[in-house]
Amino acid sequence: MISTTTAIILIDHGSKKQSANTLLLDVVDLFKVTSGASIVEPAHMELAEPTLIDAYAACADQGATEVVIFPYFLAPGRHSTSDIPRLAEEAAALFPLIPYRVTEPLGLDTRITEVIAQRIHEASDTPWRK
Numbered sequence: 001m002i003s004t005t006t007a008i009i010l011i012d013h014g015s016k017k018q019s020a021n022t023l024l025l026d027v028v029d030l031f032k033v034t035s036g037a038s039i040v041e042p043a044h045m046e047l048a049e050p051t052l053i054d055a056y057a058a059c060a061d062q063g064a065t066e067v068v069i070f071p072y073f074l075a076p077g078r079h080s081t082s083d084i085p086r087l088a089e090e091a092a093a094l095f096p097l098i099p100y101r102v103t104e105p106l107g108l109d110t111r112i113t114e115v116i117a118q119r120i121h122e123a124s125d126t127p128w129r130k
Helices: 018-035 052-061 078-093 110-123
Strands: 006-012 039-044 066-071 100-102
Touching: 006 018, 006 052, 018 039, 039 052, 052 066, 052 078, 066 078, 078 100
Parallel strands: 006 039, 006 066, 066 100
Antiparallel strands: none
C-alpha cells in the first residue's frame, strides 16, 4: 500500500507526437486506479510538458511528504541512470523538505512476456507485409 502522502511521478522521454505524450497520461490514470495511490503525476524529460519540476510542484501542492520517481523506460540506459536522477536532484532542490528517490525502469519481468504474447496474438488479425 502506498501512503497517501507518498507521491509517484511517472516520467518518460517526451515526444513531439501528442499521442505518445497522451499515452503517459493514460498510464498515470491506470496506475492511480490500480495502485490506490493518492498522488500520481506525469512528467516528460524533454519535448513536452509537464516537466519533472512541474510534476514535483504538483505533488507538493497536493501535500506530498516524499516523492518516488519512476522512469517509464524498458531498460536502464543513460536517461534512467543519469539524466533522470540529475533532473530529480534539480527539482528536489526547489522543495528541500520533500525527499525523493528514483526507481529502476521497467526492466526484466515475466509479466512483460505476457504483454508481448498478447500483442503477438492481437497482430494475428493483421495482414502480413512484404
